[in-house]
Amino acid sequence: MSPAPSSTSSAPQPLAPQPSAVPPSSDTSHLPQREKTTPDAASASKVKPARKPLLRLELRDLSDDGTRAFLRLLHATTALEDAVDAVLKHLYTGLKSHCIPPTRSITLVLRSMNGVAYTTGRDIDEDHKEIHLSTDYINHVPDSRKKEEIQGVIVHEMVHCWQHNALGTAPGGLIEGIADWVRLKAGFAPPHWKRSADGDWDAGYERTGFFLEWLEATHGAEIVRKINDELRGCKYESDEFWHKCCGRSVGHLWSEYKSSLEDGDSKQPDDESI
Ligand SMILES: [Zn+2]
Known part of the structure; x- marks a missing residue:
């Protein structure tokens, strides 16, 4: 039999709670780093x-x-x-x-x-x-x-x-669209997802997710990051919000997106339109 733990120590064991297996958030130096960030200001714009x-x-x-x-x-x-x-x-x-x-x-x-x-x-x-x-x-x-x-x-x-949600005032469809846009970008779009401009821009989920993907192609790679950041800490007001992010109303953007899909669809063999 092994000796009782107390026999190996001259001091009484403290009754304080045992330390958690979770390290304090300020000390993660012993954890494996997935990606090293750099303080270099010049490269800051590319740091994840x-x-x-x-x-x-x-x-x-x-x-x-x-x-x-x-x-x-x-x-x-x-x-x-x-x-x-x-x-x-x-x-x-x-x-x-x-x-x-x-x-x-x-x-x-x-x-x-x-x-x-x-x-x-x-x-x-x-x-x-x-x-x-x-x-x-x-x-x-x-x-x-x-x-x-x-x-x-x-x-x-x-x-x-x-994600940010404009203090709870952002359209639910935009919130869900951003979530599915990230899913799309991460490579997990299910096979049944389809680009479509039926209905409103904020129908949500993949409908809005693909719209955001189109915005990325037409307004630059940073656009969804900008949209999310504009939802930080202030209330959503549609006209002001979309003009600030993309320079025009979301209705206008949605029409442009619709046209781009119609142009693309005309090349599809299973398209029903003339
Ligand atoms: Zn969701």
């Missing part, structure tokens, strides 16, 4: 900011087939870290540190529920986020697409953990 929020995984039912599939197909740490990196890269490259919301922790909760997924802040502190992902939904996705679909949904929800 690094953030190391506390990441957690909560599995409500280990016997659920959706939970089993998640554990079989993904490495949770990598999936969450990669999603954080994708969001920071696409929304905050070249922007100053204070432009990024102070998100401190993200908990991915896998549980049985209706719908696909949603993101919420914790009551106690909005800087702590929870992504709830439905195991029923995971079960419903064909096996051949399960892994990519889970990754895509996590990236979409991760955007909600870090």
